[in-house]
Amino acid sequence: MDATKCRQVKAELEKxxxxxxxxxxxxxxxxxxxxxxxxxxxxxxxxVTDPLIF
Known part of the structure; x- marks a missing residue:
């Protein structure tokens, strides 16, 4: 998605x-x-470069 759509989606999710x-x-x-x-x-x-320990 383009930058404008990304900002719109992010704003809606934050609400x-x-x-x-x-x-x-x-x-x-x-x-x-x-x-x-x-x-x-x-x-x-x-x-993301650190090891994951479960």
Whole structure:
């Protein structure tokens, strides 16, 4: 989607989530993908290069 549509979708989603409980993450694809992750809401982000331990 283009930048305008992305902003519209993001604004609509932010209106309906509970930021204390819900979490949104937007991944902007392309070069330098590590710098193109936007997190909104309850859970903090994580570094995609760190190991995941379950």
């Amino acid at each position: 309906i989530i509970d930021k204390n409980v819900d979490s949104l993450r937007f991944y902007y694809l392309g070069n330098n993908y590590k710098n193109k992750i936007e997190h909104i809401g309850a859970k903090p982000g994580f570094d």
